[in-house]
Amino acid sequence: MSRRWLAIPCLWVLGVAAGAEPPPIALVIHGGAGVIDPQQMTPEHAAAYRAGLAAALDQGYAVLERGGSALEAVTTAVVILEDDPNFNAGRGAVLNEDGDAELDAALMDGNGPHAGAVAAVRHVKNPIELARLVMQHSPHVLLVGDGAEDFALEQGVLLVPRGYFRTRARKAELEEAKRTAAATPGGGTVGAVALDRAGNLAAGTSTGGLSNKHRGRVGDSPLIGAGTYASNASCAVSATGQGEFFIRQVVAYDVCALVQYKRLTLAQAAHEVVQVKLRASGGEGGLIALDPAGDIAMEFNSVGMFRAARDAHGRREIAMYRDTP
């Protein structure tokens, strides 16, 4: 009995010695799936997207390197992508049928788990930050529309006029969408998943949704389990694509359920959900995922997915299409 009692701390010490290498911090981001036909992508555009992804990746990763939380890293990366007019989130978000940006975002802390989300907000510069305030300073998970903006004001968040979000490119896209009478995937939803030194996972997603969408339409991004999910017990996921399909399939949670309960590897689970289940239902898009061991999955069934990953093993990559790592 007493010998066994002694053996436990000894094994624990050995374990710590063997695990001397740094914990596997990692950050993965995306700037949307199915974004732009590679034929139509000019070199200037490609460079601008890459620069935006690189800024978000490196600044988010810097948070992890200096010992910051996964939650902080995800928020940092998503805020940068929201502020970048090339991506469909925050400034430069696609416009609804009325010509307004209506924004959705969610953030989930795998340690808890805690979650916060906002939907259909029109005057919040960084919806991901408001989602974080919902998580940390309200008893709720999801606030929508005017009620969400009222909460923003109570929290001291400055609101911006609707014109802040509108860009010339998005107005042109809306006109085109109105000509073809469709709600077209704007593409370019942004998201991030991170693993910090303490072993915590987090996921965040932010989007303007579909160009020419019906006022009030909410996609998968702000729905916990659909477009965003994180649990330290399984994985962190941020999705992008045709939101309606992702909601019905509860995509983000399904990846984690396959990992936790069916014992699939992260790569197998992401493949199963994106290439088998989503494809079978006709849904197009992709997702990024990260597990507690630092394994990364970036899976998509669309023509491309703007994405980037960086980890403690020296990996740093930015890619847009299938064949351009």
Added chain:
Amino acid sequence: MHAIAIHGGAGAVPRASLSAEREARYRAGLERALDAGFAILEGGGSALDAVCAAVRLLEDDPNFNAGHGAALTRDGAAELDAAIMDGRQMRAGAVASVRHVKNPVELARHVMEKSRHVLLVGAGAEEFALEEGLVLVPNRYFRTAERLEQLESEQRGERVSDLVPPAPQGTVGAVARDGAGNLAAATSTGGMTNKRPGRVGDSPIIGAGTYAKNGVCAVSATGHGEYFIRAVAAHHVCAAVEHRGLTLEAAVAELLHQVLPALGGDGGLIALDHAGRIVMDFSTEGMFRGARDSNGRRDLAIY
């Protein structure tokens, strides 16, 4: 084999404060909804029509927290959420934070059947309702003297913490299996009394408060919405049945008695699997519920 189960909310009324007269009203409302849904299944109708009909009746009944008689926000208005899911093609429709739609479950069904979308919220959802030819009602249609009284008592004080959601106060829902083996689920609610305008709970979130997938199960939940969202409750049950081979009973018990308590949440849910087996379980003091199937089962219960 066809079957339907309904609920009128978990933890809505403590046993001590439920008079015989009130209990009779609740039972009568549950009975009406249960039998109307079951009659549709008996007549060869779809599970989707059955859950829609049952939830509609509960929405119209002022005793339940959905539609007429819904709980009020801190501004004294009703803000309603609802979802419906068809397990056959995994189609889904939902609305949140609507203030003028008499039967939110019906609008959710329009979203599912007549729009490209799954979830519409607020004024945009009401605009869609008008486009679909639904008649809007003034917000006071939903307000009852009893709900106003509840709001006033809540606003007088006794809030424990700004960060802890108040106890669940009822929600309505139904799950059904039709003779063709199709599953469907629907949920409708006014949310919590004195809630912040814009707050959305689990009911209209596919996978959290409502889920249906043929061959697996159909679920409608009620309880502390925030916890059910974080646990992706309805999908958790279906995933446990589908991926891990748990029985429906075990999957529901795990969620309600392990996963949710670990997060700090309570509530209940009704679920139905492909064989027509019904599970109605809760971690609160009670849950208004009823079940009826083609093998002759017919029961109503509260505690």
